[in-house]
Amino acid sequence: MTFMHKILGSAAALALTAGAALADPALIYDLGGKFDKSFNEAAYNGAERWAKDTGGSYRDIEIQSEAQREQALRRFAEAGFNPVVTTGFAISSAIESVAADYPDTKFVTIDGWVDPGTHSNVLSVGFAEHEGSYLVGMMAAMASKSDTVGFVGGMDIPLIRKFACGYAQGVKAVNGDATVIANMTGTTPAAWNDPVKGSELAKAQISQGADVIYAAAGGTGLGVLQTAADENILSIGVDSNQNHLHPGKVLTSMLKRVDVAVYDAMTAGADLETAPRAMTLSDNGVGYALDDNNAALVSADMKAAVDAAREQIIAGELSVHDYSSDDSCPALNF
Amino acid sequence: MDLATILQVLDSTIRLSTPLLLACLAGLFSERAGVFDIGLEGKMLFAAFFSAAVAAFTGNAWLGLVAGIGASLALSAIHGLASITFRGNQLISGVALNFLASGLTVLIAQTWFKQGGKTPTLEDGARFGEITLPFAETLSGVPVIGPIYAELISGHAILVYVALACVPLTWWVLYRTRFGLRLRAVGEAPDAVDTAGVSVVRLRFTAVAICGILCGIAGAYLATSLQPFFSKEMTAGRGFIALAALIFAKWRPWYALMTCLLFGLLQAVALRFQNIDLGAFTVPVQVMDALPYILTVVILAGFVGKAIPPRAGGEPYVKER
Numbered sequence: 339m340t341f342m343h344k345i346l347g348s349a350a351a352l353a354l355t356a357g358a359a360l361a362d363p364a365l366i367y368d369l370g371g372k373f374d375k376s377f378n379e380a381a382y383n384g385a386e387r388w389a390k391d392t393g394g395s396y397r398d399i400e401i402q403s404e405a406q407r408e409q410a411l412r413r414f415a416e417a418g419f420n421p422v423v424t425t426g427f428a429i430s431s432a433i434e435s436v437a438a439d440y441p442d443t444k445f446v447t448i449d450g451w452v453d454p455g456t457h458s459n460v461l462s463v464g465f466a467e468h469e470g471s472y473l474v475g476m477m478a479a480m481a482s483k484s485d486t487v488g489f490v491g492g493m494d495i496p497l498i499r500k501f502a503c504g505y506a507q508g509v510k511a512v513n514g515d516a517t518v519i520a521n522m523t524g525t526t527p528a529a530w531n532d533p534v535k536g537s538e539l540a541k542a543q544i545s546q547g548a549d550v551i552y553a554a555a556g557g558t559g560l561g562v563l564q565t566a567a568d569e570n571i572l573s574i575g576v577d578s579n580q581n582h583l584h585p586g587k588v589l590t591s592m593l594k595r596v597d598v599a600v601y602d603a604m605t606a607g608a609d610l611e612t613a614p615r616a617m618t619l620s621d622n623g624v625g626y627a628l629d630d631n632n633a634a635l636v637s638a639d640m641k642a643a644v645d646a647a648r649e650q651i652i653a654g655e656l657s658v659h660d661y662s663s664d665d666s667c668p669a670l671n672f
Numbered sequence: 673m674d675l676a677t678i679l680q681v682l683d684s685t686i687r688l689s690t691p692l693l694l695a696c697l698a699g700l701f702s703e704r705a706g707v708f709d710i711g712l713e714g715k716m717l718f719a720a721f722f723s724a725a726v727a728a729f730t731g732n733a734w735l736g737l738v739a740g741i742g743a744s745l746a747l748s749a750i751h752g753l754a755s756i757t758f759r760g761n762q763l764i765s766g767v768a769l770n771f772l773a774s775g776l777t778v779l780i781a782q783t784w785f786k787q788g789g790k791t792p793t794l795e796d797g798a799r800f801g802e803i804t805l806p807f808a809e810t811l812s813g814v815p816v817i818g819p820i821y822a823e824l825i826s827g828h829a830i831l832v833y834v835a836l837a838c839v840p841l842t843w844w845v846l847y848r849t850r851f852g853l854r855l856r857a858v859g860e861a862p863d864a865v866d867t868a869g870v871s872v873v874r875l876r877f878t879a880v881a882i883c884g885i886l887c888g889i890a891g892a893y894l895a896t897s898l899q900p901f902f903s904k905e906m907t908a909g910r911g912f913i914a915l916a917a918l919i920f921a922k923w924r925p926w927y928a929l930m931t932c933l934l935f936g937l938l939q940a941v942a943l944r945f946q947n948i949d950l951g952a953f954t955v956p957v958q959v960m961d962a963l964p965y966i967l968t969v970v971i972l973a974g975f976v977g978k979a980i981p982p983r984a985g986g987e988p989y990v991k992e993r
Contacts, residue, residue, distance in 0.1 A: 371778075371788060371789060371904065372788060373782075373787060373788015373789065373790070374788060375787075375788065375790075379788065402775075521943070521946055522946075522957070524961065525958055525961070528905070528908045528909055531903065531904060531905045531906065531908060532906065532908040533899050533901075533903055533906055534688075534894060534898050534899055534906065534908070535908065535939075535943065537898065537899060538684050538687065538688060538939075538940070538943050539943050541680075541684065542680070542684065542943050542944045545676075545677070545680045557790075557903050557904070557906075560790075560901070560903060561899055564793070564899060564900065564901075583793075
């Protein structure tokens with residue numbers, strides 16, 4: 339009899355939790371993994387902040403392979419999670435094939451693009467990475483003594499070239515004669531997780547005179563930042579604030595406020611507006627990091643110049659070329 | 673191109689070749705004894721994690737190395753058990769070990785360090801530093817020879833010299849000792865070895881163990897010397913390039929050295945120059961990245977000599993009754 343009670347009790351509890359889960363949001367990380375100290379970790383931080391502020395709960399999953407993208411999307415949608423927030427450009431095609439089957443579920447693709455005309459329940463969030471990279475490019479040029487700065491990208495995709503192109507424009511805006519050495523780690527997803535190769539790229543750039551290196555390369559970037567610190571030059575982090583990784587050695591980090599995008603989407607909940615959203619300098623969607631770890635590296639002049647450029651970009655007086663708009667870059671040859 | 677640039681590229685070549693060379697020699701021992709090992713990648717990854725983790729806990733790089741070798745040996749033992757004792761398929765066992773290492777390292781790292789499958793950054797004492805060989809300072813003034821000695825030959829981590837020393841050692845063991853003769857024989861004709869009264873199982877287990885030790889050193893080199901931390905999947909396919917190098921080297925130690933240096937050089941050149949402008953046309957960096965595999969296919973296709981694997985390779989030995 340007691341056994342039967344237990345079963346009934348647990349069944350009831352299960353039904354209750356299932357009911358409570360109905361309006362909860364879900365979060366799917368990209369292959370880099372939840373704690374990549376960068377892009378996905380920013381998404382995690384946003385979700386945690388939302389959970390703390392609202393007392394709500396959410397589910398998340400780290401996918402392990404390409405095939406799991408669609409599976410995870412379907413599982414969350416079937417279980418009634420709403421909205422389903424995803425990070426990384428690569429999941430967009432999976433969302434395209436899933437979205438129509440769950441018209442009542444809202445999907446969010448951060449960094450990806452799904453046409454809102456065909457799928458009205460998908461919100462695409464893009465970032466003006468070129469604008470943020472422009473600002474850190476200016477800082478790199480001002481901090482460089484050798485007039486040579488470096489850029490290490492992860493996988494060679496248009497998105498990463500967008501970072502590189504904005505960065506190069508920022509460097510040239512401060513010092514037209516400066517050299518920008520831009521390298522990509524590879525052409526496969528393994529390029530996001532190869533700190534050894536990142537380290538060798540950084541060494542090669544240092545031997546060519548670079549004394550500030552900007553890494554937009556996920557886990558590979560950890561190797562770049564490490565080598566820069568070992569060799570006593572400056573580096574620039576990406577996506578999350580990476581200044582704390584090597585205090586006093588990381589000039590700044592180009593912030594991509596993925597956390598804000600996740601936070602806003604979760605706050606909006608099921609009533610999410612799905613007009614494509616571009617997060618730019620004007621709404622603090624991108625920016626540069628300033629904290630105790632790099633305060634001594636950023637001079638007052640540097641800060642003034644960068645903030646002035648920021649105002650100009652927001653006001654529309656200064657336009658930064660976006661690589662992805664025409665697949666070419668005026669300031670850098672790939 | 674000046675001497676300094678050439679030296680930097682060659683310096684980078686040595687750093688990039690070392691893990692390949694160790695893994696390649698590891699595969700050489702195993703395959704020469706007739707046990708194919710596709711799990712070099714997994715063993716390196718496993719060793720990389722445990723060496724970095726133990727070095728982080730103890731603050732001692734040498735203890736890290738021992739732990740890395742131990743971890744790699746554990747995987748070797750599983751491989752040996754599956755493919756020698758139970759006569760399972762060697763390729764499947766190797767693939768399974770790769771998956772096991774890939775998942776288990778991140779899982780344990782997350783449980784222990786809570787840094788997202790990464791170990792903390794090692795302090796200086798817990799990392800194999802670059803050692804300066806005697807007279808490097810004094811000789812560096814001498815033109816040409818000075819910089820070559822000071823920059824190229826001196827100034828690497830101790831594990832690099834260990835790896836280089838393993839080449840003549842492997843040659844000597846394989847071709848100049850009784851054990852080596854038996855090891856080679858067991859990969860060609862295990863029944864003959866068995867008839868001579870030598871245990872096939874024990875010989876193969878020994879070979880697989882040596883393979884584990886060398887993979888352990890390779891992994892420790894990645895995570896406690898080249899980088900002062902472990903991060904997920906940090907071997908990034910080096911175990912497979914080592915397998916390609918092994919075929920390219922036709923399962924011989926000195927050729928393995930040459931091949932690994934060549935593959936390392938290709939990588940170093942690709943990293944240093946990216947797109948190579950030859951005037952008439954540009955060689956994209958992807959070509960350089962793919963070259964090791966292309967070269968291996970060319971060798972396998974029989975265009976340049978013939979790569980004949982050990983005859984009993986991949987075959988579990990069944991005693992005649």
